[in-house]
Amino acid sequence: MSLPSDCLFCQFVSGALATEIVGQNRNAIAFRDINPQAPLHVLVIPREHYADVAALALANPEALADVVSLAQEVAMDEADGEYRLIFNSGPSAGQSVFHVHGHVIGGTRLGWSPA
Ligand code: DGP
Numbered sequence: 001m002s003l004p005s006d007c008l009f010c011q012f013v014s015g016a017l018a019t020e021i022v023g024q025n026r027n028a029i030a031f032r033d034i035n036p037q038a039p040l041h042v043l044v045i046p047r048e049h050y051a052d053v054a055a056l057a058l059a060n061p062e063a064l065a066d067v068v069s070l071a072q073e074v075a076m077d078e079a080d081g082e083y084r085l086i087f088n089s090g091p092s093a094g095q096s097v098f099h100v101h102g103h104v105i106g107g108t109r110l111g112w113s114p115a
Helices: 008-015 053-059 061-078
Strands: 023-024 029-033 042-047 082-088 102-105
Touching: 023 042, 023 061, 023 082, 029 061, 029 082, 042 061, 053 061, 061 082, 061 102
Parallel strands: none
Antiparallel strands: 023 029, 029 042, 042 102, 082 102
């Protein structure tokens, strides 16, 4: 499990590593996924480090609300406002970065074959 000191996404929040920020609010930032799976593929993350969405929800529900509202804002700005918001939780579900992030996917008609 990543600690904040060695967490890639914490370094995007702090500015220690550069990434293009496409949206932000009090508790969350948004940036493009390095390996986009759709015309719109942005990651929304809380500024504070939590491993997964359940940990975030328990510790800071207001920050989770800001993550979700930022997803909506990015989808409105960059697509037609319709999107899928995915929180992979745990390695078996495909989580590879253990700073909670929502994948905002859209900009096209989406299929449904997650498994
Ligand atoms: P997940 O597999 O759900 O943990 O998603 C992690 C996502 O993070 C994956 O889709 C690729 C993205 N990612 C990994 N490293 C970087 C990076 O250095 N920059 C950006 N922009 N995205 C990254």
